[in-house]
Amino acid sequence: MPILSLQAARDLAEDALVRCGTARAAAASTARALVEAEADGLKGHGLSRLPAYAAQVRSGKVAGAAVPVVTRPRPGLIAVDAAHGFAYPALDAAVAGLAEAARAQGIAAAGIRRSHHCGAAGRPVEALAAEGLVALLFANTPAAMAPWGGSTAVFGTNPIAFACPLPDRPPIVVDLSLSKVARGSVMAARQRGEAIPEGWALDADGRPTTDPAAALKGTMVPLGDAKGTALALMVELLAAGLTGGRFAAEASSFLDAEGEPPGTGQLLIAIDAGAFGPGALERFGALAAAIDAQDGARLPGARRLALRVRAAAEGVDIPDALLSEIRALAAPDGAPREHRL
């Protein structure tokens, strides 16, 4: 597979998004997020998304010219209207506002509405942890899970992310979706023509299925069964109900260019790590060290960080077909900016 440096991958992705009608600043923010996810090995939130993103700008499902509008309804709150553009510029604005507000107030929240796919949910919270804040993110996504006992999807797979600074090492980052497995794993099984294990998904009548096509028409099984759907309900209410985002069942797909904008929501909460008194950072570090010291145990995100270091040194592998598709988007006239690659 061809290998691109991170800078080359960012430039290429940015050019592709601009050529499809995305404003330069939004394209730069989106390209940065996709390449960071790619570098962390989170390929489902990486450059594989770019062709669908570009198609959504061209169809108007994503507003390419959108600029996030930030207001401050209360001292501890930041409201961000993503204006049906990509989520990343809105998330960047939320992170910048929260860093200042959380230090002053002790705690602050940012609610993002009229948003889109938030990508790797650990990114914005990791950025807040780099500012000395403990951070949470709740995001809703198009409908994929039914309430416990029901068969109609009213929740997305609804990620929760959390980050916490540590002394002298990168932050702890927790990033998980509330389905037992990612929906992408079902899509991949369908592409390979393979059955999925029992327990991953239900068909449209709420019955367990091993057929990936039936699963994609049905619903995903939550992690931890009833407890997982309770958490998905919590995320739906926080990320969409509270912020003014659209609920999962009202949101169009992040994956195709059809229909209205998804209009989903995200809620970020940031707390100053030192706000309840000194020594918190050292205590976070002590717990991390106690986990690292156990045979076989590791902190969440350890693999991601190792891949990131390697990608910074060696670049990222992009499958031929995907790279050709992105290059064609970036330079439809056949004149790619080769000096950047």
Add this chain to the structure above:
Amino acid sequence: MPILSLQAARDLAEDALVRCGTARAAAASTARALVEAEADGLKGHGLSRLPAYAAQVRSGKVAGAAVPVVTRPRPGLIAVDAAHGFAYPALDAAVAGLAEAARAQGIAAAGIRRSHHCGAAGRPVEALAAEGLVALLFANTPAAMAPWGGSTAVFGTNPIAFACPLPDRPPIVVDLSLSKVARGSVMAARQRGEAIPEGWALDADGRPTTDPAAALKGTMVPLGDAKGTALALMVELLAAGLTGGRFAAEASSFLDAEGEPPGTGQLLIAIDAGAFGPGALERFGALAAAIDAQDGARLPGARRLALRVRAAAEGVDIPDALLSEIRALAAPDGAPREHRL
């Protein structure tokens, strides 16, 4: 089984706690919490706890005379030192402070340190939802779960609770611990001399076990496997690391009168439901109605509310042995306040 009215059960529990050395106000708060849990059918957090609570006051593991100390380190933060008393007076103080702070700031958090068993985790968030706030609670508990891949417990079963107001009906309340099943279920199996199902717990060497005694010396399996331990780590960092509470591995048992005070922590976060704009309450209600309308589906807490209504009308059943034990605590001289029963 004998049936007590809720008022009689509260008076009896309060008297028992006072006779063991608890200050009247703390005893009243604790008795109210235990009887509310009992009425909701949450017997593991109900009057069954009272004999152990009383023994802990007598041994000094719980400071009976403690009064929570509340400070306001930042506009959005309330710090509560539970002073090694019961958690309930500290939780009451946190709820009262948050209701005012969250309305003014949009969002506020209360961190409780030097605390104890928080009881039914849904109670304080439900109280905040009754004030028009969306609320979260994270609590750590004595060590019961290992990090993923490890075998030594460094996390408690660490409950997460969430509540959200609804128009014209009681709030949605989510209350779940992060172990696959409650530790109380393993204790109950041991008492009955029965094996536990595979998948509930690991022995002290980290191997799956069906022996409840081996399980109690080992660790509980988290809900959703690796994702559950990631959430338990998040709760440990928020509830104890941030607030100044003791980590799970440093905390003594909530169940016996031996050793130092547990000193665990709780973090509550409250957000004004209307803070990001009007209509949130109606949207919460619309999602709840969409779930209720599905065959077989129900909102979290529905069973609890039905039991509460019944308990208010009919009282609560208390097993003979437990009632005798509490009566003996309340009136060691053999002169119970029968007019209250």
